[in-house]
Amino acid sequence: MNRLDQPLANSRARWPSLLLAACVLSSPTAWAKLRVVTTTPDFAAIAAEIGGDRVEVTSLGKPTEDPHFIDARPSLILKLNRADVLVEGGAELEIGWLPSLMDSARNPKIQRGAPGNVYASEGIEMLEVPSVLDRSMGGVHPVGNPAFMTDPVNARIVAERLARVFGQLDSKSSALFNANLKSFSDKLAGKLIEWRNRLAPFKGSRIVAYHNSWPYFARRFGLQVDLFLEPKPGLPPTPTHLAQVMAKMKESGARVILVQPYLNRHTAETVASHTGAVVVDAAGFPGGVKGTEGDYCKFMDHLVNSLADALGGKTPSTQQ
Amino acid sequence: MIMKLPHALGLGLALGLSGLPVWAQDSAQNSTVEQLQQQLLQLRRQFEETQRQQSAQIEALQRQIEALQVKPPVEATAPAPAAAAPPAHPAPVADAAPAQAAIQTWTPAQPIPVMRSGQDYLNLSFKMLATAGLSTSTEAGEEIELGHHDPAGRGFTLQAAEIALDGAVDPYFRGFGNICMSVDPDGETHVDLGEVYLLTTALPANLQVKAGLFLAEFGRQNQQHAYQWDFVDQPIILNRLLGPHSLRDPGARLSWLIPTPFYTELMLGVFHGQGHSAFSFRSHDYDGTHGRTSLERELHGPGDLLYVPRITSSFDLSDTQTLVAGASGGFGPNNSGADADSQIYGLDLYWKWKPVHAEHGFPFLAWQSEGLYRRYEAGADSERDMPSEDLDDWGFYSQIMWGFKRRWVAGLRGEWADGNTGAWDASDRFRGERIRFSPNLTCYPTAFSKIRLQYNLDDGDRFGTEHSVWLQGEFLLGSHGAHKF
Numbered sequence: 001m002n003r004l005d006q007p008l009a010n011s012r013a014r015w016p017s018l019l020l021a022a023c024v025l026s027s028p029t030a031w032a033k034l035r036v037v038t039t040t041p042d043f044a045a046i047a048a049e050i051g052g053d054r055v056e057v058t059s060l061g062k063p064t065e066d067p068h069f070i071d072a073r074p075s076l077i078l079k080l081n082r083a084d085v086l087v088e089g090g091a092e093l094e095i096g097w098l099p100s101l102m103d104s105a106r107n108p109k110i111q112r113g114a115p116g117n118v119y120a121s122e123g124i125e126m127l128e129v130p131s132v133l134d135r136s137m138g139g140v141h142p143v144g145n146p147a148f149m150t151d152p153v154n155a156r157i158v159a160e161r162l163a164r165v166f167g168q169l170d171s172k173s174s175a176l177f178n179a180n181l182k183s184f185s186d187k188l189a190g191k192l193i194e195w196r197n198r199l200a201p202f203k204g205s206r207i208v209a210y211h212n213s214w215p216y217f218a219r220r221f222g223l224q225v226d227l228f229l230e231p232k233p234g235l236p237p238t239p240t241h242l243a244q245v246m247a248k249m250k251e252s253g254a255r256v257i258l259v260q261p262y263l264n265r266h267t268a269e270t271v272a273s274h275t276g277a278v279v280v281d282a283a284g285f286p287g288g289v290k291g292t293e294g295d296y297c298k299f300m301d302h303l304v305n306s307l308a309d310a311l312g313g314k315t316p317s318t319q320q
Numbered sequence: 321m322i323m324k325l326p327h328a329l330g331l332g333l334a335l336g337l338s339g340l341p342v343w344a345q346d347s348a349q350n351s352t353v354e355q356l357q358q359q360l361l362q363l364r365r366q367f368e369e370t371q372r373q374q375s376a377q378i379e380a381l382q383r384q385i386e387a388l389q390v391k392p393p394v395e396a397t398a399p400a401p402a403a404a405a406p407p408a409h410p411a412p413v414a415d416a417a418p419a420q421a422a423i424q425t426w427t428p429a430q431p432i433p434v435m436r437s438g439q440d441y442l443n444l445s446f447k448m449l450a451t452a453g454l455s456t457s458t459e460a461g462e463e464i465e466l467g468h469h470d471p472a473g474r475g476f477t478l479q480a481a482e483i484a485l486d487g488a489v490d491p492y493f494r495g496f497g498n499i500c501m502s503v504d505p506d507g508e509t510h511v512d513l514g515e516v517y518l519l520t521t522a523l524p525a526n527l528q529v530k531a532g533l534f535l536a537e538f539g540r541q542n543q544q545h546a547y548q549w550d551f552v553d554q555p556i557i558l559n560r561l562l563g564p565h566s567l568r569d570p571g572a573r574l575s576w577l578i579p580t581p582f583y584t585e586l587m588l589g590v591f592h593g594q595g596h597s598a599f600s601f602r603s604h605d606y607d608g609t610h611g612r613t614s615l616e617r618e619l620h621g622p623g624d625l626l627y628v629p630r631i632t633s634s635f636d637l638s639d640t641q642t643l644v645a646g647a648s649g650g651f652g653p654n655n656s657g658a659d660a661d662s663q664i665y666g667l668d669l670y671w672k673w674k675p676v677h678a679e680h681g682f683p684f685l686a687w688q689s690e691g692l693y694r695r696y697e698a699g700a701d702s703e704r705d706m707p708s709e710d711l712d713d714w715g716f717y718s719q720i721m722w723g724f725k726r727r728w729v730a731g732l733r734g735e736w737a738d739g740n741t742g743a744w745d746a747s748d749r750f751r752g753e754r755i756r757f758s759p760n761l762t763c764y765p766t767a768f769s770k771i772r773l774q775y776n777l778d779d780g781d782r783f784g785t786e787h788s789v790w791l792q793g794e795f796l797l798g799s800h801g802a803h804k805f
Contacts, residue, residue, distance in 0.1 A: 062639070062676065064676045064677050065676075065678065066678065066679070066680060066681070068680075069680055069681035071642070071674060071681075071803075071805055072802065072803055072804055072805045073634065073636060073642045073805050074583035074585075074632075074634035074642075074644060074805060075582070075583055075634060075635075075636045075642070077577070077583055078582070078583045081526065081577055095800070095802065096767070096800070096802055096803055097802050097803055098802065099801070099802040100801070100802035100803060100804045101802075103494060103519060103521075104577075104585075106520075106521065106522075106523065106526055106527070106528045106577060108491075108521065108522040111491065111521060111522070112488070135766075135768060139766070234680075234766065235766070236726055236727065262677055262678060262679055263679055264679050264726075
């Protein structure tokens with residue numbers, strides 16, 4: 001039997017009766033599969049691509065939820081307690097809620113440094129690493145901007161990492177994981193060309209965003225996302241700051257405002273109505289916008305297409 | 321990083337070497353100078369050649385990396401399923417490299433990105449909680465605000481200044497510590513060791529041990545520090561039964577995460593049970609013993625320790641609602657009589673609603689309630705003319721917090737506490753019927769600061785009706801601990 005059966009063997013010894021039956025009934029085929037828990041749905045989508053039917057993937061954060069402000073609900077403790085693999089972004093994205101869950105999870109398999117702990121930002125070239133840390137500058141992330149998954153090249157790096165970790169933990173299935181990695185990479189390579197071409201006509205365009213979550217995306221596709229509705233990261237927009245943003249938008253001809261589903265769309269719409277700009281619902285994660293659930297490429301498709309439509313002067317068809 | 325190092329070294333070397341001829345001119349022999357100059361020239365040529373080769377290699381490697389990042393792995397010799405797409409647009413792959421290289425060029429003015437998580441081996445923070453208040457009661461600090469971290473009455477109070485430390489000790493333990501300071505109305509600074517404990521992370525069978533000095537896991541609020549409270553002051557029933565310092569004592573707690581389909585945790589805390597932070601148990605002052613002279617009972621065996629069992633469960637009622645329910649007990653001897661014991665029972669309930677699209681955690685609605693009952697077996701004290709009697713106390717608080725807008729939380733708390741009649745009631749500030757209503761409004765500019773305004777309508781057997789208004793401020797420096805639910 002492989003090592004995944006051990007925790008269940010323990011509980012079997014302790015609870016010969018009812019509780020085990022409850023566990024078995026609730027997940028009849030879960031025994032041999034790797035139980036993968038991710039902090040955000042983008043990692044979950046990639047874990048599912050790589051793991052196929054050899055993994056059972058759960059995301060702690062919902063696609064519509066701000067990853068900084070996930071409630072540390074006790075049900076999440078249970079998910080972490082039963083996980084074989086934890087995929088966290090790191091870079092202090094989850095610092096407000098994950099540590100207290102990990103204190104209660106009592107699962108050495110996924111503690112920092114254990115084989116089942118994947119710290120996804122490792123191996124990523126982080127952008128916007130501040131040289132000075134000062135909270136008067138707002139919610140700055142000390143190790144760089146954590147929203148690195150909107151660059152497909154980074155998604156590939158994470159996918160490789162997951163294939164390696166899954167292969168270590170379930171060596172019998174490592175061929176499958178590698179095959180899945182290859183087909184995912186191939187798909188991504190094709191898609192990357194498609195996305196580049198779609199955005200190529202808008203190279204260098206200036207785009208406004210509510211929150212600074214797009215440096216990796218902007219770099220990959222040659223866009224300039226440098227006007228933000230938030231005066232400082234994490235602070236709500238003020239009228240003075242919005243007036244300045246609007247002036248700069250008119251000056252530079254910026255016509256598109258990116259807003260994640262968990263931010264205040266109303267503010268963005270007000271700015272848009274004063275400047276003739278278009279608000280684009282830019283999901284931060286697969287599933288943040290309907291039809292993109294659990295699929296990284298669909299999520300990027302939606303992001304690229306709705307942005308290209310808006311830059312090309314079309315009004316976005318999907319509005320929430 | 322790797323490609324930047326040779327550049328920096330090269331720059332340093334070149335600077336160092338270019339200084340050589342100036343120094344050489346001072347030497348007397350012209351021939352020596354020429355020789356040296358020749359050598360220098362050679363060295364310089366060699367150096368430049370190496371540098372050229374290296375930068376060529378670096379560029380080549382960089383191009384390879386770029387190509388690999390864009391294309392599928394090289395070993396993928398089998399025709400890719402998406403092979404139809406690339407030949408149609410070969411150009412974008414080629415143009416990727418220069419665009420990328422242009423962005424990646426590093427200058428000495430830029431910070432060097434180094435992976436780091438936490439600056440040190442521990443997280444360090446400093447917090448301050450202070451209040452300014454008005455009250456119709458001249459003795460608010462002695463009669464109606466009895467908690468150690470409550471406002472001390474009219475005027476200004478520094479409720480707490482706290483230094484907190486935590487971190488991973490090793491792969492098996494996490495460590496926590498906080499030192500809490502407060503200033504009393506006489507200007508004296510009090511330093512309390514708030515909590516110091518270790519927590520296991522790798523015990524088998526879903527077990528976990530906490531050991532040290534810590535706040536007992538009795539109900540919800542007892543485990544919280546003053547800056548985590550939703551109101552300026554401690555709920556009356558917690559103040560009366562768990563004590564002005566909260567129930568906090570040296571001890572150990574064993575917890576078991578029960579393998580049920582929903583979250584259930586069973587805990588048993590065992591504490592020394594002595595001193596002012598074990599108020600209903602072996603405490604030494606008249607408030608704690610309800611007028612009896614404290615007996616200084618010593619430990620004779622495990623039966624003289626304080627036991628705090630707790631069970632708590634949680635259910636996600638829907639995508640937006642979560643419920644947490646718990647039951648707790650506290651059982652141990654008290655210092656009012658040689659065989660006197662105390663028993664406390666508590667029930668707690670917490671419900672939270674947060675919509676699917678929440679901006680920075682707002683809006684939300686959270687309801688929290690705790691009900692407690694205590695039997696205090698008070699011993700006879702013939703010197704002070706006190707009979708042996710059972711003192712029964714009970715009460716509850718219920719509060720609703722409404723985060724109606726980003727940054728803003730409005731709260732309302734209602735409380736009631738009462739008990740049977742006791743011999744020392746006329747002097748006992750911690751007994752008798754009391755009702756209190758407290759609406760409040762809190763603004764959180766960021767996660768690191770808050771400003772709170774609270775009104776208390778207070779009605780008690782001992783003091784009649786009193787009105788108080790409190791304005792509270794808090795700041796946090798350093799690392800912000802993760803939120804608990």
